[in-house]
C-alpha cells in the first residue's frame with residue numbers, strides 16, 4: 412500500500428458512458444494483484460471529502476488502466492482530468508482474487524464494469540477458461556477482445572438482446588453448465604452488481620463449487636480505518652463484519668451472508 | 674531557528690500539537706504504511722467500550738457538501754480485544770496513545786476507565802459522551818449537564834490517567850460543559866464531536882444512513898467548531914483540544930489562535946492520509962515565518 416502521484420497518460424472514452432484511464436503509476440502498477448483496487452482523489456472536486464475506489468483493470472509495466480463508468484460527480488470529474496495531470500492514488504488496496512486452481516476450470520462472470528476486476532485474473536491464470544459477460548445492452552459489454560487475446564472464450568448476454576443471447580448472464584451460464592460443461596470442476600471469479608453476485612454464489616454453493624465474489628460496497632477511507640464498507644460474513648455459528656476494503660473486496664462466496672445483501 | 678512545537682495536554686507530553694481524531698484513524702496499524710506514526714503528536718484510537726460491539730447496520734456513511742455523515746455505531750473489539758490486538762503494535766512507537774472510551778451506562782464507563790489504568794502504553798483517556806445512557810431514559814451523556822457531571826466525576830474517581838472528556842457540539846451553552854468538566858477534575862477537554870444531521874434520497878424516499886441520522890464532520894462544520902472551541906477555551910484553564918473540519922495547517926492555526934492548545938485531524942485523513950503530518954510541517958513553517966519560538970506563543974493569539 413502506498414500513496415502515489417500518478418500521471419494521466421491517456422483518457423479514452425469507449426462506449427455507452429464508459430472510459431479507460433491510463434495512468435503512469437510505477438509503484439502501484441508493479442505491486443498490484445488481480446482484484447485489488449486503487450483509491451483515487453478526484454481533482455477539483457473539493458466539496459467531496461472522500462476518494463473513489465476503482466479496480467485495476469490492467470497493469471502493464473509502469474502503467475495502470477482503470478475502466479470506469481460515468482455515474483456521478485466523482486466519475487464525471489475523473490473524465491475531466493487532463494493529459495499530464497497528476498492524480499493522488501492510494502493502492503494497491505484490498506484482498507484480491509486468488510490464482511485459479513490448476514485442477515479446476517476457471518469461469519469468469521461479470522456485469523458492466525465488473526469485467527475490469529477480472530482481466531488480471533484471466534491474464535495470470537495457469538488455465539484458460541471461459542468468461543460470461545452480461546449487461547443491459549451491447550453498450551455495457553466491455554473489452555471482450557482483451558479477454559479473447561488472452562485465449563479465453565467469451566460468451567455474452569444482454570437484457571435487451573442487442574448483443575449475444577437475450578436475457579440475464581446467469582441464464583447463459585446455466586445453459587452452458589447444463590450442456591457444455593466438461594468433467595472439470597468449475598471455479599468461479601465473479602464481479603458485478605450484487606444481484607448477479609448472489610445468483611452466481613447460490614449456484615456455486617448449491618453444488619459445492621468454489622466462487623470468489625468481488626463486492627462493490629461504498630467506501631470511506633479504503634484502508635480499514637473507518638468501518639464504512641462492512642458486510643456480514645460467517646463466523647462459526649454466528650456472524651461478524653468484514654471490511655470490503657481490507658478483508659475484501661474479494662470473498663469466498665461460502666463465507667458471505669447473502670440473505671443480508673440487497 | 675526551528676520553533677518548538679511541543680505541548681503538554683493535561684499531563685500528556687506531545688512532540689507537536691497535532692493528534693488524530695477518534696474513529697478516523699482506526700487503531701493505528703491501518704495507516705502505518707502511509708504515515709510515519711512517530712511524527713504525530715498523539716494517536717487517538719477509535720472508541721472502545723467494555724465488550725465487543727457490532728455497531729450499526731449499513732449504509733454507515735454518506736457524503737454531504739464538504740462533509741461526511743456517519744453513523745458507524747461504535748463497533749469495536751472491547752477493552753480486552755483492543756489491548757490484545759492493538760497495544761503491542763502501538764507500544765512500538767514513540768507516540769502517546771490516547772484511548773477514546775465510551776459506555777452504555779455510568780458503571781460501564783467506570784469499568785472501562787479502571788481497566789485502562791493498569792495497561793502500559795496508554796497515555797490518557799478521551800471520553801466520548803455522545804452516546805445514549807440506556808439505563809436512564811436514553812438521553813445522551815453529553816447533552817444533559819447533570820448526567821455529564823455524574824459520568825465525568827465517576828470516571829475521575831476510577832482512573833489516575835490524564836482524563837479528557839470530549840464535548841458534544843449540540844448543547845445550548847458549551848462553556849457550562851467545559852467548566853463542569855474542569856470542576857470534576859478533568860485534565861483537558863476536547864471538542865467537537867460530529868454534529869447531529871441527516872440526509873435523504875428523494876427517489877427512494879429513504880434515509881441515506883441505515884441509522885436514519887448521523888453525525889456531520891469535515892470542512893462543513895469547521896466554523897461551528899471554531900466558535901465552540903473559542904467559547905470553551907475562554908471558560909476554562911485546563912487545555913482544550915480543538916477539532917472539526919481541520920484539513921490544513923491554516924485551519925489548525927485558527928483553532929490554536931482562538932485558544933486550543935492542540936488540535937485533532939479527523940475526516941481529512943480519509944482523503945489525504947498524511948494531512949496530520951502536513952499540518953505539523955505547516956504550523957512549524959508558519960511559526961518560523963512569524964518569528965515565534967514556541968507554539969504556546971501562538972495559542973490564544975486571537976485579537977477579538
Ligand SMILES: Cc1cc2nc3c(=O)[nH]c(=O)nc-3n(C[C@H](O)[C@H](O)[C@H](O)COP(=O)(O)OP(=O)(O)OC[C@H]3O[C@@H](n4cnc5c(N)ncnc54)[C@H](O)[C@@H]3O)c2cc1C
Pocket residue numbers: 448461462463464465466467477478479480481482483484485486487524527528626627628629630631660
Ligand atoms: C472495490 C471497488 C471497485 C470498484 N471498481 C470500479 C471500476 O473498476 N469501475 C467503475 O466504474 N466503478 C468501480 N467501482 C464503483 C465506483 O467506486 C463508484 O461508481 C464511484 O465511487 C461513484 O462515484 P461518483 O462520485 O461518480 O458517484 P456518486 O455521485 O457519489 O454516486 C453514484 C453511485 O455510486 C455509488 N457510490 C457512491 N460513493 C461510493 C463510494 N464511496 N464507493 C463505492 N460506490 C459509491 C453510489 O451507490 C451511487 O449509486 C468500484 C467500487 C468498489 C468498492
Ligand SMILES: Cc1cc2nc3c(=O)[nH]c(=O)nc-3n(C[C@H](O)[C@H](O)[C@H](O)COP(=O)(O)O)c2cc1C
Pocket residue numbers: 637694695696697719720741743745747773800801839865866867889890891892894916917918919937938939940941
Ligand atoms: C467515521 C467517523 C467515526 C468516528 N468515530 C468516533 C468515535 O469512535 N469516538 C469519538 O469520540 N468520535 C468519533 N468521531 C468523531 C471525530 O473524532 C471528530 O470529533 C469529528 O469527526 C469532527 O472532526 P473532523 O471534522 O476533523 O472529522 C468519528 C468521526 C467519523 C467521521
Ligand code: FES
Pocket residue numbers: 629630631632633634635636637638639640641654655656657
Ligand atoms: S472503507 Fe474505511 S474501513 Fe473500509
